[in-house]
Amino acid sequence: MTVAEPLFGSLLPEIVTSPPGGVSRHLAKRLRSVESRNITYFDVGWPIFWKEASGSNVRDVDHNLYIDLSGAFGVALIGHAHPRVVHALQAQGEELIHGMGDIHPPVRKVELIERLCGIAPWVDAQAVLTTTGSEAVEVALKTARIATGKPGIVAFRGGYHGLTMGALAVTDRAHFRSYFEDQLYKGVSFAPFPECNDVSRVTADETLGLLRAAFQQGAPNGDPIGAVIVEPVQGRAGVRIPPDGFMAALSDMAMEEGAMVIADEIFTGLGRCGSMLASERLGLRPDIVCIGKVFGGGLPLSACLSSQSVLSAWPENDGEAIHTSTFLGNPLSCATALAVLDVVEHLDVPERAEVLGSQLLSELQDSLRGAERVSEVRGCGLMIGIELVTDDGSPWKGGAVRVAEAALAQGLILLPAGEHGHVVELTPSVFLTEDQATHSLGVLSSIIQKIH
Numbered sequence: 001m002t003v004a005e006p007l008f009g010s011l012l013p014e015i016v017t018s019p020p021g022g023v024s025r026h027l028a029k030r031l032r033s034v035e036s037r038n039i040t041y042f043d044v045g046w047p048i049f050w051k052e053a054s055g056s057n058v059r060d061v062d063h064n065l066y067i068d069l070s071g072a073f074g075v076a077l078i079g080h081a082h083p084r085v086v087h088a089l090q091a092q093g094e095e096l097i098h099g100m101g102d103i104h105p106p107v108r109k110v111e112l113i114e115r116l117c118g119i120a121p122w123v124d125a126q127a128v129l130t131t132t133g134s135e136a137v138e139v140a141l142k143t144a145r146i147a148t149g150k151p152g153i154v155a156f157r158g159g160y161h162g163l164t165m166g167a168l169a170v171t172d173r174a175h176f177r178s179y180f181e182d183q184l185y186k187g188v189s190f191a192p193f194p195e196c197n198d199v200s201r202v203t204a205d206e207t208l209g210l211l212r213a214a215f216q217q218g219a220p221n222g223d224p225i226g227a228v229i230v231e232p233v234q235g236r237a238g239v240r241i242p243p244d245g246f247m248a249a250l251s252d253m254a255m256e257e258g259a260m261v262i263a264d265e266i267f268t269g270l271g272r273c274g275s276m277l278a279s280e281r282l283g284l285r286p287d288i289v290c291i292g293k294v295f296g297g298g299l300p301l302s303a304c305l306s307s308q309s310v311l312s313a314w315p316e317n318d319g320e321a322i323h324t325s326t327f328l329g330n331p332l333s334c335a336t337a338l339a340v341l342d343v344v345e346h347l348d349v350p351e352r353a354e355v356l357g358s359q360l361l362s363e364l365q366d367s368l369r370g371a372e373r374v375s376e377v378r379g380c381g382l383m384i385g386i387e388l389v390t391d392d393g394s395p396w397k398g399g400a401v402r403v404a405e406a407a408l409a410q411g412l413i414l415l416p417a418g419e420h421g422h423v424v425e426l427t428p429s430v431f432l433t434e435d436q437a438t439h440s441l442g443v444l445s446s447i448i449q450k451i452h
Contacts, residue, residue: 009055013411021062101328109329134162150226152219238423239385274354
């Protein structure tokens with residue numbers, strides 16, 4: 001019997017020219033001349049320009065073949081160009097490409113919202129479709145303000161919720177905020193985010209005490225607090241996982257204080273952390289949920305979900321919606337999202353993420369035990385972080401950037417995370433093959449053990 005050759009999507013890396021190759025370098029030169037210098041990161045070994053992708057493979061314009069361990073910012077949980085998603089996109093493209101979301105909606109908008117409400121944690125769920133994660137957060141913040149009448153917000157140190165003005169106000173990173181600080185809403189209190197394996201910074205009880213004080217004192221500008229926004233697992237901060245019981249206690253406190261809990265599940269939702277929503281496994285009981293990334297299957301789509309009792313605080317549309325956008329309910333995005341939900345539910349993606357994530361985490365912890373630059377390897381489902389430190393135990397600033405560049409040269413795409421660029425972050429597809437996983441972990445472990 002002839003053994004079939006592995007297909008593009010399940011292949012091991014093949015580097016034919018040291019990345020970035022000549023075509024990528026030429027494209028980089030062209031891009032630098034026409035794009036704002038703030039947008040794309042350029043360095044000696046960065047970036048490559050993608051030509052095609054499928055499953056866990058990416059091929060660049062110089063014909064180098066890579067394994068994508070980043071999931072393209074966490075989007076490709078079910079792999080790049082999943083056949084169901086591609087079919088849905090092609091079929092919808094032949095029928096209707098654009099609609100009038102809040103005036104004359106496309107059919108797919110109705111179908112998607114019905115489907116989405118079926119997996120939400122409320123029996124009377126409703127949704128607002130949005131385009132980006134930041135926009136979903138904006139809708140969530142507006143919803144909490146309208147529903148509670150209290151504009152103040154509690155957010156967390158290390159939290160990332162987007163870079164539009166409302167979302168940026170609750171994002172904790174001076175790098176993003178500094179140029180716009182005088183334009184940001186001043187009614188945000190930032191609390192420390194406790195971590196399950198690190199009480200050197202703050203314990204859960206200490207954080208809860210600070211939260212209670214914030215509720216009692218109000219926001220820095222004096223506004224009463226009506227919302228707490230939190231990532232169940234902090235993604236961009238470096239896969240920071242809260243201790244058991246913290247999220248449940250946070251939910252209890254918010255309810256007692258008459259505030260709404262907004263779960264930012266843009267990164268963690270739809271199976272990435274081993275459950276449909278990470279809130280479920282961590283005990284968080286949100287009033288509002290934001291989802292995105294995985295949701296659109298590669299197309300720009302996000303959503304803000306809540307119960308009818310909460311969303312009914314918004315006024316009835318009298319012919320002019322007070323929050324809407326041109327591409328709300330775009331039929332192409334809705335069609336791909338329906339296909340994504342088919343895959344997530346029918347192929348039990350959350351369970352696959354839990355099993356594969358546990359396997360990768362265990363193998364990395366074993367292979368990196370004793371590595372001088374590694375302080376911790378942690379994970380939740382298919383979100384894994386490898387924290388790098390210097391000789392004195394402080395964050396190794398830029399260490400994960402160096403690892404990512406070395407990995408790219410050997411055919412692995414991954415991203416640095418953490419405020420100091422000191423956490424190697426892995427968010428691969430659930431369909432990463434055994435051979436791809438074994439190869440990737442071997443290469444990555446070798447790089448981390450040797451790099452100085």
